[in-house]
Amino acid sequence: MHKILLTLALLGGFCAHAFAADEAVAYRYGMQLDVAQVLSITPVADVCGVVPVEMTYLDSQGGKHILQFSEFGSGCSN
Template identity: 75%
Template sequence: MQKILLALALLAGLSAQAHADENAVTYRYGMQLDIAKVVSITPVADVCSVVPVEMTYLDSNGGKHILQYSEFGNGCSN
């Protein structure tokens, strides 16, 4: 059952990433970011693995951006 849930969560993450805005940028370590206000962050999957996340934010000039990055899922214990 847990493997099925993991597979569904990963597929949902991939589907969300495939439908991402064409202007989305993938975060790279050391990138200079101008984040004045966070508009939204996609929910983190409830799995124990690294999952894709997107943050929509406004820069100091009011420009809207979408940043894709990876984060550990919320399903890990200890």
């Protein structure tokens, strides 16, 4: 019985970690980042103004994260 409870507890922890990676965290100035590999960055919108961008990356432990930050859109003319 104890082995089953331990297994369920461990699986619950792994599932919670997997679901947490699907939620974006907003970047704050001075935030410490552990980026080992960038997996993807959403394209910058073709508008004139500040737009949200998301970067999905792996940390040095292999954990997957999504970071949201703002970038100026590519739709402004000189």
